[in-house]
Amino acid sequence: MSRTRQTLLWMAGLSLVTLCLGVLREFWIARELRASGAADLFFRGLVVVGAARAFGTSLFRSRWIPVPLTVPARALLRVEAGTCAAISGAGLVALVLIAGVPALAEPSLWVFAAAVPLATIGSAVRALAERAGLERRGFVLEWALPVGAIAGALLLPGGALGPAAGILVGLVLGVVALLPPALSDRSQGAGPEGQVGATARDAGRTRVLLLDALVYANLGLLDAALSHVFVAGGFALLNYAYLFVNAALMVPSAAATVVGLRVSAGGDPAAQGQLRRWAVLGGVACAGLVVVVGLLLGQTWVAARVDAAVGWSLAAGIAELVLWSAPFAGLRLANTIGRQFVIATEPRRVLVWDLAGLGGRALILGLGAALFGLKASPIGLAFAELVQVGAWWRVSRSR
Numbered sequence: 001m002s003r004t005r006q007t008l009l010w011m012a013g014l015s016l017v018t019l020c021l022g023v024l025r026e027f028w029i030a031r032e033l034r035a036s037g038a039a040d041l042f043f044r045g046l047v048v049v050g051a052a053r054a055f056g057t058s059l060f061r062s063r064w065i066p067v068p069l070t071v072p073a074r075a076l077l078r079v080e081a082g083t084c085a086a087i088s089g090a091g092l093v094a095l096v097l098i099a100g101v102p103a104l105a106e107p108s109l110w111v112f113a114a115a116v117p118l119a120t121i122g123s124a125v126r127a128l129a130e131r132a133g134l135e136r137r138g139f140v141l142e143w144a145l146p147v148g149a150i151a152g153a154l155l156l157p158g159g160a161l162g163p164a165a166g167i168l169v170g171l172v173l174g175v176v177a178l179l180p181p182a183l184s185d186r187s188q189g190a191g192p193e194g195q196v197g198a199t200a201r202d203a204g205r206t207r208v209l210l211l212d213a214l215v216y217a218n219l220g221l222l223d224a225a226l227s228h229v230f231v232a233g234g235f236a237l238l239n240y241a242y243l244f245v246n247a248a249l250m251v252p253s254a255a256a257t258v259v260g261l262r263v264s265a266g267g268d269p270a271a272q273g274q275l276r277r278w279a280v281l282g283g284v285a286c287a288g289l290v291v292v293v294g295l296l297l298g299q300t301w302v303a304a305r306v307d308a309a310v311g312w313s314l315a316a317g318i319a320e321l322v323l324w325s326a327p328f329a330g331l332r333l334a335n336t337i338g339r340q341f342v343i344a345t346e347p348r349r350v351l352v353w354d355l356a357g358l359g360g361r362a363l364i365l366g367l368g369a370a371l372f373g374l375k376a377s378p379i380g381l382a383f384a385e386l387v388q389v390g391a392w393w394r395v396s397r398s399r
Helices: 002-031 035-066 073-080 083-097 101-105 107-131 135-155 160-184 202-217 217-223 234-264 268-299 298-310 315-324 326-338 340-345 347-392
Strands: none
Touching: 002 035, 002 073, 002 083, 002 135, 002 160, 035 083, 035 160, 035 202, 035 217, 035 234, 073 107, 073 160, 073 315, 083 107, 083 202, 083 340, 101 107, 101 202, 101 340, 107 160, 135 298, 202 347, 217 234, 217 347, 234 268, 234 315, 234 326, 234 340, 234 347, 268 298, 268 326, 268 340, 298 315, 298 340, 315 326, 315 347, 326 340, 326 347, 340 347
8 A cells, every 4th residue: 555655646646737838738739739720730730749749658558568577578579560550550540631632731730640650659658667667757757748738839830840840759769768667678677466356469459449449538539630620729729728637637637547447457346336436526626726726717817927927818718618628527536546457457348438438429519519509618528527437336246
């Protein structure tokens, strides 16, 4: 338990640093690009790169953390090399489809195209580092991206090319820094006893986790794909609002995922009951925090400071969106904690809930945009998360 608490505290603290860097990056982009077509293009590219990272991180954490540490990291990486290539290829196709063919004339889109495979490789390397107990070093890759984006925006201001190039450089530096310790033989040791039957080569489990990561982990892909239904600059405004929502989600999410998978690795049904209690408490706290943030953004003195930081009127356009996102944020953190036992032991169980949530969310977003405008996005997200609760709420008495 002491190691679990230590991991939670360290990852939460380091995630807080990541959050601060991300906030600084978003404020700088908001200052440079505002709510414009160029900002929309930047965020579409950023969403695809982020989706490749989130997809890979979710998949490889779920795939590798339950595998005993006696299996070398290099062997795991070799087995899933084809998976990395498939994720990268799908990401490149998604980038063109989401940005649109005319965007191929923009240099920033080609920079994002180079970043997609690097993001996938980086997610695999980070998952290996976390599996080996090197969670702190994994944040090197996290911090390299926002720092690179800020540096790029400073060196090449006034467009999307600078921050996009900075993200690419940050990915290169992060992967180079993290790869040696993640693959080092010294990071391998004896894994916990009584782990579930997760092995280095399990094509069926990989396919299930691939589908789960594609449907559940990549929240931004659907919004980006349907972003053309919003007015110009609307998708950028939505991303600025989600910056404040992610402020409540980012700090506990990474730690909750890693610790949840480790607690669940033995397959003990009591662990699921424990995670369910944590999920309820975490979800309520997270939703409450987002409500507080939304209410603060509606206060004149807070709005004035936010608007002064970006150089234009931003707070008035996002305060209501943040409040509408509170149910999603609470349910998202609850699901992040609660579903880890199912992911570690019976991953196929989540697929029907994944697909039901995605279908409902797509319907709400596609039809609701005309009725609710940008608010259709957080409404659809909350619906998908509410559906997902059914995957883990009932505690299994036996495996």
